[in-house]
Amino acid sequence: MPSELVKKYYRTDNLPHIWCPGCGNGIVTRAIVKAIDTLGLDKNNVCIVSGIGCSSRAPGYLDFNTLHTTHGRALAFATGVKLANPELEIIVVTGDGDSSAIGGNHLIHACRRNINLTTIVFNNNTYGMTGGQYSPTTPTGDKGTTAPYGNIDPSFDLCKLSAAAGASYVARGTIFAANMLEKSIVEAIQNKGFSLVEAYTTCPTYYGRKNKKGSPVDMATYLKDNAVNVVAWDKLSAEKKVGKFVIGKLHEETRPEYTKAYDELVESLAKGD
């Protein structure tokens, strides 16, 4: 029996979903839905936009205005939807490859504009839909079907990238700490500007198998054991940070929001300023 949350927000006719057993995407999707529920947003006023990839299939299962676009372009489509109707609360669902490789240009410019979109990156360190190729967030040395000898590419830190490009709210969470992830998504939606939440998720089928990461539980446990809350992180020595990663709110600032700035322009022209 589906839970009340599922009944309220999911298109249950479209279930079951396509994700593999052990995939973490359902947990991230649920965290998004819980955040929407916590905030009491009107379903008619929420628009969920995605690109292409495993994570980008999430909107099809959710009972909102939903837009599954082309690979990498979710933020560009979302920018059009938001500017066309700033009243809509827009959540962009994307993956690591979708947002930072093919869609990297749109990511940095959405950050720069500080347009009021909430972006949730499902980071599973791989291109899952196409069978496990290395992505811009695959750790150096890890394997993918296109990195049979280990990946020699350095990987992106999407949080640092977004903060540097101008995002006004940046956080990272994991599927293990799902409640904390939900809290970050709540804050991200509340932020009146561009927000990015990087959700570390797991792909046991491809990335996990290729890199001998064990079972789905082992992979989730890894996320538990190696995540360090930002409060503790700052007190850690460089040595102790090796092999660990930081979670929590990583960046917040107040900057003019794009659609508001545009509305002000329209208003000033109407007044003949």
Add this chain to the structure above:
Amino acid sequence: MAVKLMQGNEACVAGALRAGMTFYAGYPITPSTEIAELSAEELPKIGGKFIQMEDEIASIAAALGASLAGRKSMTATSGPGFSLKQENIGYGIITETPVVVVNVQRNGPSTGLPTSPAQGDIMQARWGTHGDHSIIALYPSSVKEIYNITIRAFNLAEKYRTPVILLLDEIIGHMREKVEINEDDNIEIIDRKKPSCKPEDYKAFKVNKGDIVPEMAAFGKGYRFHVTGLAHDETGFPTGNEIKAGQLYSRLMSKIEDNKDDIVTYEEYKLEDAKIAIVSYGSISRSSKSAVDSLREMGYKIGLFRPITIWPSPEAQLFELGKKMDKVYVIELNAGQYFLEVDRLAGKNCQVEKFGKINGEIITPEEIIALIKEENHA
């Protein structure tokens, strides 16, 4: 009645605004930039939205997103940018999202001669995006006609729920002519049909009896629907079912192919008693028309057939043309792209020849006159 000296690109923006455009997303590229510049100036004045996106792909993506949120949207570009937009033109086709994509053609391939004219994107307009599909592409030939045809491009996009390609070229885009625009003109403006049913009964991709396309809700109006570039069923949800996918693709094509009588427009000039016809469009049709006038004075029985709707092509008319003529010349600023279409149709019954140029120069009336005189007697 306002009489104005207008540039072609300027007339395009004027027409778009008259048609109800309230959203423009673009990226600077010669020779289409004036369309973005004027949209940036005019749209905020009327509460419309302009955005300069980070690239050409983002521009059409934003325009499609805005259209789904209920606005009439446009993007404009030229050769290299038109190449970049192709994937999302296909997205607009399969998701049935109205948008006008202007391509002010320039010489290519690649960066080519960026400020020189060409008509080299005729086939790209037809087949640029991958997969089987139909497309509407219009091509005016004067500044006044750019105004009217831009309105028509929006109307067709709304009526058939599809991207419409508006082909211009560097010559007509930058040319200035006297234009009379009467704002009180009884110009027909078509808006997409909104759903008449209750939200819970809404199937976003179901065609109601008697309609050509599904009714289109806007995001945020209570109809929570799904849009995807995947093959989808009537609810909009992805399907891998061959029957449903086949039905969708067939419907997307037939809504255009079965309505050619409505979509196809063309001009016939001095063809009544002609034995020789020139087929020519856009800027080069102006040289062709001038050549027809001169050749008529010399006693040649010659006329011009000018497609205004390039795609779907005026198939029946071109076939009939071949039956009436001894010879048809396709004169275009490329290496013979529309020639392939004309030869396929008119060529069944008469000789069809091509004449083109690809070096950035225009084709002059004198060149056309010389060509006809060399091969024909008056």
